[in-house]
Amino acid sequence: MTTARIKDILAASPNEKEITARGWIRTARDSKDFCFVELNDGSCLANLQVFIDKKDSRLAALLPRLSTGASLEATGALVKSPKPEQPVELRARTILVRGEAPGEYPLQKKRHSFEFLREIAHLRPRTNTFGAVTRVRNALSFAIHSFFQERGFLYVQTPIITASDCEGAGEMFQVTTLPLDKPPLIGGAIDYAQDFFGKKTSLTVSGQLEGEIFACALGNVYTFGPTFRAEHSQTSRHLAEFWMVEPEMAFCDINGDMDAAEAFLKYIIGRTLEALPEDMKFFDQWVDKGRLAMLERVVGSTFTRITYTEAIDALLKAKEPFEYPVKWGIDLQSEHEKYLTEKVYDNPVIITGFPREIKAFYMKLNDDGKTVRAMDVLVPRIGEIIGGSEREDDHEKLRARLRECGLPEKDYWWYLDLRRYGSVPHSGFGLGFERLVQFVTGMQNIRDVIPFPRAYGSAEF
Ligand code: 4AD
Ligand code: MG
Numbered sequence: 282m283t284t285a286r287i288k289d290i291l292a293a294s295p296n297e298k299e300i301t302a303r304g305w306i307r308t309a310r311d312s313k314d315f316c317f318v319e320l321n322d323g324s325c326l327a328n329l330q331v332f333i334d335k336k337d338s339r340l341a342a343l344l345p346r347l348s349t350g351a352s353l354e355a356t357g358a359l360v361k362s363p364k365p366e367q368p369v370e371l372r373a374r375t376i377l378v379r380g381e382a383p384g385e386y387p388l389q390k391k392r393h394s395f396e397f398l399r400e401i402a403h404l405r406p407r408t409n410t411f412g413a414v415t416r417v418r419n420a421l422s423f424a425i426h427s428f429f430q431e432r433g434f435l436y437v438q439t440p441i442i443t444a445s446d447c448e449g450a451g452e453m454f455q456v457t458t459l460p461l462d463k464p465p466l467i468g469g470a471i472d473y474a475q476d477f478f479g480k481k482t483s484l485t486v487s488g489q490l491e492g493e494i495f496a497c498a499l500g501n502v503y504t505f506g507p508t509f510r511a512e513h514s515q516t517s518r519h520l521a522e523f524w525m526v527e528p529e530m531a532f533c534d535i536n537g538d539m540d541a542a543e544a545f546l547k548y549i550i551g552r553t554l555e556a557l558p559e560d561m562k563f564f565d566q567w568v569d570k571g572r573l574a575m576l577e578r579v580v581g582s583t584f585t586r587i588t589y590t591e592a593i594d595a596l597l598k599a600k601e602p603f604e605y606p607v608k609w610g611i612d613l614q615s616e617h618e619k620y621l622t623e624k625v626y627d628n629p630v631i632i633t634g635f636p637r638e639i640k641a642f643y644m645k646l647n648d649d650g651k652t653v654r655a656m657d658v659l660v661p662r663i664g665e666i667i668g669g670s671e672r673e674d675d676h677e678k679l680r681a682r683l684r685e686c687g688l689p690e691k692d693y694w695w696y697l698d699l700r701r702y703g704s705v706p707h708s709g710f711g712l713g714f715e716r717l718v719q720f721v722t723g724m725q726n727i728r729d730v731i732p733f734p735r736a737y738g739s740a741e742f
Pocket of ligand 1: 447448486487488489510512518519520521523525527528665666667668669670709710711712713714715716
């Protein structure tokens with residue numbers, strides 16, 4: 282007797298050998314002489330049909346316990362299924378019911394709304410959609426590591442708790458052990474010298490700055506970890522806790538950065554399409570029709586590259602009534618990004634040369650003194666999926682930018698040191714992992730592509 286995952290069982294030939302399958306009942310159909318149980322174990326989308334002959338009185342006695350949601354171990358011969366759409370089924374000899382699921386089990390209906398499923402995040406991994414999302418997350422993560430490992434990048438673990446604000450946007454969650462009802466004061470302000478780390482600390486918004494330290498010693502590195510932003514956003518593409526992939530490359534300029542981002546995105550999507558054909562067909566059929574063809578097109582495409590100024594010109598020519606008015610200098614909104622990638626270029630778009638005022642302090646200033654070597658990668662339906670830049674590698678220019686952005690130099694002394702000792706041109710980018718999962722699956726809301734979403738006003742589980 283062997284125990285196998287259902288994915289492997291379904292791929293096996295009906296050799297009449299005895300096997301054991303384990304999983305959770307999706308549905309049980311009862312007829313006069315037989316009962317059919319659809320068993321799922323999460324290894325794939327498809328269920329294994331377990332055939333139960335009611336003439337066997339021991340099995341028949343179990344039927345009242347075989348309800349949707351119950352867990353069981355079924356042992357029996359793997360035989361040819363009479364149904365053409367499934368090659369094999371398990372003819373049960375013995376069944377061990379591990380855990381019953383009474384009638385109030387919430388996942389009875391075939392389809393529930395994603396909003397409802399969010400309220401039962403402890404059970405939604407047992408649905409087809411969330412199971413498939415979880416397998417896509419896994420395949421994408423594996424492809425991300427493969428891409429970088431095949432190219433000699435080192436995986437570096439950057440800290441979660443940090444004393445510096447990478448994006449300088451002040452959207453950080455503070456980490457403290459000071460008593461919130463009675464914090465120690467010094468001159469009317471909170472005395473952080475008495476806090477756990479002896480200074481004010483927060484959860485990181487990005488691993489980039491620490492990634493730069495390692496790139497400026499080891500060449501090419503990447504981090505892939507959780508990041509946190511205290512943005513009061515309630516949109517379908519913002520989370521307060523999300524995962525980010527951030528490569529950082531020494532001796533690399535903005536053009537090398539764009540090349541890397543494009544090759545990376547095409548590789549990881551292509552790998553996932555290859556690895557999970559069944560799950561991808563499911564998303565194409567049930568979540569967003571045409572998604573598969575669109576993704577295949579993206580994998581085979583050459584991304585359109587334009588400047589920020591060209592993007593603004595294209596938007597100014599648009600007939601579209603945008604909610605946010607367009608003029609040179611604005612930060613592009615999601616509606617603008619989607620319009621550019623879906624309507625104007627019908628292709629993934631990389632925009633470079635953003636006004637310095639709307640971008641972070643670390644981005645390298647262009648010779649025009651007005652724009653920085655930033656790049657955003659936009660994809661249809663999502664808008665910005667990647668943000669990156671060439672980094673300012675000139676010590677004095679960086680000091681000036683810190684001052685301009687109102688960031689205290691003393692907090693960034695080590696970052697400035699990288700520009701004092703053996704400074705090199707270097708570049709990197711950040712891919713929002715959940716936005717990527719949305720893009721691949723077609724799922725509308727970012728809260729439905731992460732196991733336990735944390736967003737403004739919501740952190741159940
Ligand atoms: O453009 P961002 O803010 O760039 C950085 O953090 C850089 N330090 C990255 C780097 O150069 N190493 O964020 C990068 C990406 C965005 O393009 C977006 O996909 C995602 O992170 N992102 C979010 N995803 C979900 N929820 C949020 N609140 C997000 N904010 C950014
Ligand atoms: Mg950005």
